[in-house]
Amino acid sequence: MLLPGVLLTGCDPGPYKYELFNWGDTELLNEIADVILPDTPEVPGAKAANVGDFIQLYVTDCYKPKQKTAFLKGYDDFKLTTTSIYNGDFTSLSSEKKNEIIDSLEKESKEFKINLQPEEVDHFYTLLKGTILFGYFTSEIGATKALRYLPTPGEQHGDIPYNGERAWAL
Amino acid sequence: MIEENYDAIVIGSGMSGGWAAKELCDNGLKTLVLERGRDVKHLKDYPTAYKNPWDFPHRNTIPESVQKENPIVSRCYAFKEATEHFFVKDTEHPYVQEKPFDWIRGYQVGGKSLLWARQVQRWSKYDFEGPGRDGFAVDWPIRYDDLAPWYSHVEEFIGISGNYDGLETLPDGEFLPPWEMNAIEKHIRRSIKENYSDRYPVIGRCAHLTEPKEIHLAQGRGKCQARNMCDRGCPFGGYYSSTSSTLPWAEKSGFMTLRTDAVVHSIMYDDAKEKVTGVRVIDRLTKETTDYFARVIFLNAACLNSNLVLLNSKSERFPNGLGNDSNTLGKYIAFHNYRGSMTAKYDGYQDSYYFGRRPTAVMLPNFRNVFKQDMPFKRGYMVHYSAARENWGRDVAGDQFGADYKEKISRPGTWSIHMMMQGETIPKEENHVRLSPDQVDEWGIPQLVTSVGYDENDELVLQDFLEQGSEMLEKAGCRDIVTKDSGQAPGLDIHEMGGARMGKDPKSSVLNKWSQMHDCPNVFVADGACMTSTGTQNPSLTFMALTARAANHAIEEMEKGNL
Numbered sequence: 001m002l003l004p005g006v007l008l009t010g011c012d013p014g015p016y017k018y019e020l021f022n023w024g025d026t027e028l029l030n031e032i033a034d035v036i037l038p039d040t041p042e043v044p045g046a047k048a049a050n051v052g053d054f055i056q057l058y059v060t061d062c063y064k065p066k067q068k069t070a071f072l073k074g075y076d077d078f079k080l081t082t083t084s085i086y087n088g089d090f091t092s093l094s095s096e097k098k099n100e101i102i103d104s105l106e107k108e109s110k111e112f113k114i115n116l117q118p119e120e121v122d123h124f125y126t127l128l129k130g131t132i133l134f135g136y137f138t139s140e141i142g143a144t145k146a147l148r149y150l151p152t153p154g155e156q157h158g159d160i161p162y163n164g165e166r167a168w169a170l
Numbered sequence: 171m172i173e174e175n176y177d178a179i180v181i182g183s184g185m186s187g188g189w190a191a192k193e194l195c196d197n198g199l200k201t202l203v204l205e206r207g208r209d210v211k212h213l214k215d216y217p218t219a220y221k222n223p224w225d226f227p228h229r230n231t232i233p234e235s236v237q238k239e240n241p242i243v244s245r246c247y248a249f250k251e252a253t254e255h256f257f258v259k260d261t262e263h264p265y266v267q268e269k270p271f272d273w274i275r276g277y278q279v280g281g282k283s284l285l286w287a288r289q290v291q292r293w294s295k296y297d298f299e300g301p302g303r304d305g306f307a308v309d310w311p312i313r314y315d316d317l318a319p320w321y322s323h324v325e326e327f328i329g330i331s332g333n334y335d336g337l338e339t340l341p342d343g344e345f346l347p348p349w350e351m352n353a354i355e356k357h358i359r360r361s362i363k364e365n366y367s368d369r370y371p372v373i374g375r376c377a378h379l380t381e382p383k384e385i386h387l388a389q390g391r392g393k394c395q396a397r398n399m400c401d402r403g404c405p406f407g408g409y410y411s412s413t414s415s416t417l418p419w420a421e422k423s424g425f426m427t428l429r430t431d432a433v434v435h436s437i438m439y440d441d442a443k444e445k446v447t448g449v450r451v452i453d454r455l456t457k458e459t460t461d462y463f464a465r466v467i468f469l470n471a472a473c474l475n476s477n478l479v480l481l482n483s484k485s486e487r488f489p490n491g492l493g494n495d496s497n498t499l500g501k502y503i504a505f506h507n508y509r510g511s512m513t514a515k516y517d518g519y520q521d522s523y524y525f526g527r528r529p530t531a532v533m534l535p536n537f538r539n540v541f542k543q544d545m546p547f548k549r550g551y552m553v554h555y556s557a558a559r560e561n562w563g564r565d566v567a568g569d570q571f572g573a574d575y576k577e578k579i580s581r582p583g584t585w586s587i588h589m590m591m592q593g594e595t596i597p598k599e600e601n602h603v604r605l606s607p608d609q610v611d612e613w614g615i616p617q618l619v620t621s622v623g624y625d626e627n628d629e630l631v632l633q634d635f636l637e638q639g640s641e642m643l644e645k646a647g648c649r650d651i652v653t654k655d656s657g658q659a660p661g662l663d664i665h666e667m668g669g670a671r672m673g674k675d676p677k678s679s680v681l682n683k684w685s686q687m688h689d690c691p692n693v694f695v696a697d698g699a700c701m702t703s704t705g706t707q708n709p710s711l712t713f714m715a716l717t718a719r720a721a722n723h724a725i726e727e728m729e730k731g732n733l
Contacts (some may be wrong), residue, residue, distance in 0.1 A: 036571040045576070054229075061233040099572070106570050129571075130563075133579075137562050138223040138230075146580040147562075151222065156396040156526030158350030163521075167561055167582040170223075170398075170527060 018056040020072060026052040028079075031091045033132045035102045043145045046136045054135035055128070066121045074124020078105075143169040176202040176427070176464040178724070179449050181434050181479065184281020185710050186697045186717040187470035188412025188420070189324065193721035194468070195420040199728075202462055203417070204432040204451060206471075207277030210256075210284065212390075212414045216403030218252040226251040242272050245662055248285055253401045256284050264617060266606050270659035271620035273474060273666075279430060280413035281472060282664070283710075285401045288377045288409050288529060290330050290711035291552075292321050292341045296540050297705040300594075304543055307502060307597045308673040310702045311683035314341070320715040328410035328714070329386050331394075331530075332375035340372065340535040340707075346380045348373045353522035354557040354585045355532050361646035368537045369642075374530030374554070377410040377711075389415050396526035409529070429462075431455055433613045437467055437492055437693060439485040446492070446693050452613045466692045466724050466733055470717060473698030474603055477503075477669040478618045480680075480695070481605050493687035499670055499680055501602040504704045506665040507551070507593030507628050509655050510635045514648035516557070516585040523559065523582060531556035536594075536706040538634065547630035551593035552706040553639060560586050587648060591635040594706045595660075596627055597668050622660045665709055667701035685720040692733050696720040 016022050030052030037046040046052075059071055082090045086097055093101075109123035116122070122130075136142040143149045147169035177199040180190040187203065194201045209215070223229050230251045237244040240260040249257050258275035265273060276282040295314040302309030318341070325344040333348035351359065351373055359371040378394040379386050386392075391407030391414055400409050407414040420426040431454035438461065440447045448463035469476045477500050483492035491499045531554045538550030560583030569575050601623065605616035636653045643651050660666070673679025676688035685696040696717035698709060705712070727733040 037576045038573050040573050040576055043576075043580070058228065058231075061235070062228055062231050064234060102571050103569075133562055134229065140222070140224045143223060146576070149222075150526075151220075151397065153396040153526035154393075156349055156524070156528045158352040158524055158528070159356065159522050160525055161521060162523035162582070164581065165523070166580050167559070 018060050020060055020068070021056045025056060026050070028052070028089070028091055029055045031098070032102070032128070033136070035095075035098045036129060036132055037136050044141050046132060049136050049139035049141040051132055051135040051139065054139070055131050058131050058135065063127070067127055070121040071124055071127050075128075078124065137169070174202070174460070174462050176200050176462065177728075178202070178466045178468065179204060179462055179464040180468040180470060181437075181449060182281060182470035182472060182475075182697065183279045183417060183428065184276070184412055184470065184472060185283040185286065186713040187281070187468070188283065188416030189714045189717040190468040190470055190694075190696070190721050191412075191420040191426055192327075192416040193718050194725070195423040195425040197722075197725045198423075198425060199725065201420070201426050202464065203420075203426060203428045204434060204449065204462070205279050205281075205428065205430045206433045206454060207279065207430065209428070209430045210279045210403075210413055212403075212407065212411075212418060213405060216405060217255070218402045219399065219405045221252065221402075243274060245272055245658070246274050246664070248401050252399070253285065256401070256403075263611065264609075266609060266617055266619040268619050268621040269623045271622050272659045272661035273620065274661065274664045275472070275475075279417065279428065280411050283411040284403055284413060286411075286664075286710055287708065288400060289533075289708040290325070290343075290375050290377050291533065291535075291707040292343055293317070293705050293707055293712055294339050294341055294535075296339065297703070297707070300549060300705075301703045304539070304548055306548060307703050308671065308675065308678050311672050311674045311679075316683070317712070317715050317719065320719040321711065323718055324711065324714045327385060328377050328415060329379040329382065329391075330375055330377050330711075331380040333373050335370070335372045337370055337372065337535060339537075339540055340533070343375065345375070346378075346383070349376075349380065349528045349530055351532060352524045352557055353519040354516050354587065355555070357516070357519070358555065358557070358587070358643070358646045358648075359532065362534070362642050365642070365645050366537070368540075369534060371532050371534040371553075371555075374533045376530040378529050379408055389419055391415065394529065396528065398527035398529050400529060432460075433615070434471065434479050435459070435613070435615055436483040437469070437479060439483065439488055439492060439690065441486045444487070446690055452615075454613070457613065465728060466694065468717070468721065468724075469693065469695045469699070470697045473503075473666045473669065473701075474618060474620070476695055476697055476699040477603050478605070478615075480670060481603075482616060488689070493670075493680055493690040493693060495689045496677055496679060498599075498678060500604050501599045501669065502597035502671055503601045503603060503622050503666060503668045504595045504597040504701070505622065505660045505667065506663040506704060506706075507591065507595050507624070507631060508663040509591075509628075509658055510593075510632045510639070510653070511588065511590040511656065512636065512639050512643070512651060512653040514587045514589075514643045514651040516587060516646075516648050518647075519585055538631075545634065547627050547634065548596055549594035549627075549631070550706060551591045551631055551635050553589060553591060553635070555587060555589040557585050557587045560584050587643065589639050589643065591632070591639070592663075592665075592706055592708070593628065593631045593635065594704050596625070597671070597703060598625065603669060620661070622666075624660065665698075665704070667698040667704050667709060670695045670699040671702045672700050673702060684723040685716050686723070691727075694720045694724055
């Protein structure tokens with residue numbers, strides 16, 4: 001027998017799986033990540049690896065409290081600024097405009113770093129980019145396609161010729 | 171109360187306990203091995219051994235909530251999603267830190283031998299002569315020649331890789347083929363040899379089967395696959411753990427009984443018989459007490475827990491802990507000073523790379539105060555260094571995002587060098603552990619109080635390493651040399667030693683030259699607790715050799731009717 005409540009909640013998506021985030025964040029974070037690590041001819045990019053989902057999990061579970069606060073504040077500011085300056089959310093912007101935004105964040109975070117004290121938290125973008133890189137290169141796509149993944153090498157050679165091959169994943 | 175009788179009881183199933191079990195069983199002694207934790211079976215209980223990075227929810231990162239609850243174990247480099255099931259959580263087994271001490275423990279069959287860094291170097295004659303010559307601790311009751319055959323005995327069985335370097339300061343062992351250095355490691359090695367007549371870097375020696383021999387195959391172990399995922403437990407048996415090697419070997423003899431979930435309360439001394447008769451055990455889960463009886467006891471519970479067991483083994487004869495007539499039990503605890511490290515970069519060798527993941531680094535044996543005391547500090551340090559090409563975490567030329575960036579960081583970058591120290595520390599009376607007078611654990615056993623710290627000598631050794639390390643890298647043409655004092659607490663080195671030291675004189679030591687209690691001859695302690703001084707070598711090989719030697723002495727004494 002079906003309980004009435006089940007029928008009533010049928011259209012309600014329920015609470016979002018990450019308390020600190022919301023519907024649409026996976027898409028937005030994937031869009032940002034894909035500007036930094038886009039598809040290239042042989043190798044799918046960050047969106048294909050669904051780095052956007054990993055970022056939310058990682059921020060939620062693995063960031064230190066101070067990092068979490070800095071990230072969420074910076075992320076909110078990012079959304080607000082993008083909307084107010086470009087008159088639309090990041091996802092809908094042209095790739096030129098997306099590049100422009102990421103470029104300015106690169107510069108801003110680099111300047112921020114100059115006076116950063118050891119106990120202070122990194123700029124929001126530095127945290128985000130670090131997590132994008134980590135999420136991507138430890139994903140199956142990143143580790144096996146962008147890098148060379150060899151879980152069981154079987155032997156070791158210390159000094160072999162290098163001719164531009166991809167780096168080892170592990 | 172249940173009673174059981176054995177020829178021998180081994181307390182602890184880890185690195186050295188496995189060796190006691192093997193030697194005793196090989197000689198036909200009915201042996202009980204007590205392990206306080208759960209069972210871990212080789213192959214079967216390595217749940218993460220084949221996992222890929224993306225198979226771990228947090229890609230092998232320990233979540234913040236777990237770190238916050240367990241700040242001590244979280245500081246350990248090896249504590250990851252892939253390995254956390256082999257580590258004691260802070261909350262499960264509290265202790266009292268009078269001074270900060272990061273006590274890293276592994277309570278399961280195999281103990282920390284599942285998790286160790288697997289570096290195995292023999293002590294040199296200079297290390298054994300150190301305390302006597304330089305006037306600290308007490309003179310070791312043995313010398314290199316006493317232990318050399320036992321080093322060989324252990325090395326042949328566990329299998330260790332190394333190069334025959336012919337160094338007096340780091341004697342060669344029974345080696346399987348060595349691992350290879352990479353281009354920049356070789357470059358730095360050449361530079362050090364050219365610039366310093368007293369310094370000779372060698373490829374690290376580690377307990378890995380680079381080329382298994384019959385004796386290793388007979389253990390069911392195979393060639394190391396250069397995965398470097400060792401601390402998950404190796405599905406190939408490529409490195410030594412008691413779980414993969416000595417314990418199954420002992421079990422095969424038919425003489426071993428393994429009792430897990432056995433928390434040792436104390437070693438029982440019979441005042442009338444004037445000897446130890448057995449071990450009192452509390453079941454980890456049921457809390458039921460069982461007494462086990464045997465002719466000899468091997469205490470291999472790992473350094474601090476062996477101290478705890480002895481301190482808690484009180485009788486009319488030994489009111490201050492078993493075999494403690496010298497009143498030195500729990501004292502003269504020492505460790506390795508790991509505080510100093512540095513990183514650097516090297517431009518060049520862009521046409522060279524490497525294949526496979528090598529489970530060792532380059533070792534530079536101690537070059538301070540070796541032949542005589544000639545520095546303003548006592549003893550010295552071993553240096554480990556390794557190099558790798560930078561990965562995706564680096565900045566590249568041009569844009570720091572986009573297609574070009576992605577392609578560039580997917581390729582190896584500049585060579586990056588990491589160098590660290592492993593400094594000898596001087597055992598001192600004030601560096602001690604004792605029982606808490608009022609705090610007990612879940613089984614009613616007093617908690618351990620740790621009171622172990624650095625001293626001025628450690629600061630001088632650290633400074634010397636930071637200066638010498640920088641100079642060596644600078645002379646090798648490295649740039650961006652950044653030195654670091656981690657300030658880490660003692661204990662995080664996981665090389666704690668002493669507390670029941672060996673010595674010639676029963677008045678100033680707990681154990682004799684056979685790692686046997688002066689005052690209680692049917693008890694042997696041959697894990698880290700027996701160490702008179704620390705040397706600069708990774709210590710496990712020496713614990714294993716001392717244990718094998720002690721076990722064979724015990725067997726001889728039993729045959730003669732002396733025990």
